[in-house]
Amino acid sequence: VARFQGSSDSSDSLWVGTASTDAQPYLQGCNSGGNNPKNILLNPFGANVGIGTTSPQTPLHVYHATDNGAATFESGDEYVHINFKDSTTSNTPYIGAQGNNFRTYAYRFIRKCSYW
Numbered sequence: 091v092a093r094f095q096g097s098s099d100s101s102d103s104l105w106v107g108t109a110s111t112d113a114q115p116y117l118q119g120c121n122s123g124g125n126n127p128k129n130i131l132l133n134p135f136g137a138n139v140g141i142g143t144t145s146p147q148t149p150l151h152v153y154h155a156t157d158n159g160a161a162t163f164e165s166g167d168e169y170v171h172i173n174f175k176d177s178t179t180s181n182t183p184y185i186g187a188q189g190n191n192f193r194t195y196a197y198r199f200i201r202k203c204s205y206w
Contacts, residue, residue: 095122102128169193 091107101122108115119128132139140146142160143153152160163170171186171193181197 093124104130171195 091105094104094106096102096104103120103122105118105120105124106116107118117130119130120126121128138146138148139150141150141152142155143151154160163172169186169188171184173182173184175182183196184194186193
């Protein structure tokens with residue numbers, strides 16, 4: 091395990107290692123004792139993040155060349171959803187699932203735009 095500590099007045103660190111149970115590599119933000127998880131920021135000053143691509147075109151670009159499933163969103167709760175928000179959103183619309191059922195929510199209505 092490698093531990094990278096930021097400023098001298100911070101006990102928070104980035105831990106890089108390999109899980110002991112199945113040898114999967116990991117990155118983990120944590121306190122100095124390694125027992126209090128912390129958020130990890132990816133490109134907090136800008137630029138794009140690519141998963142499976144070397145030329146991401148959007149803030150998060152996920153690509154898989156041989157599988158139709160490019161991403162999975164899973165929740166341990168009763169529902170899972172993805173929120174959509176812009177600078178004027180006050181009631182956040184979402185799409186998601188509850189069990190085997192597809193769910194949507196929009197505060198007012200869903201409108202088909204002319205460019206669709």
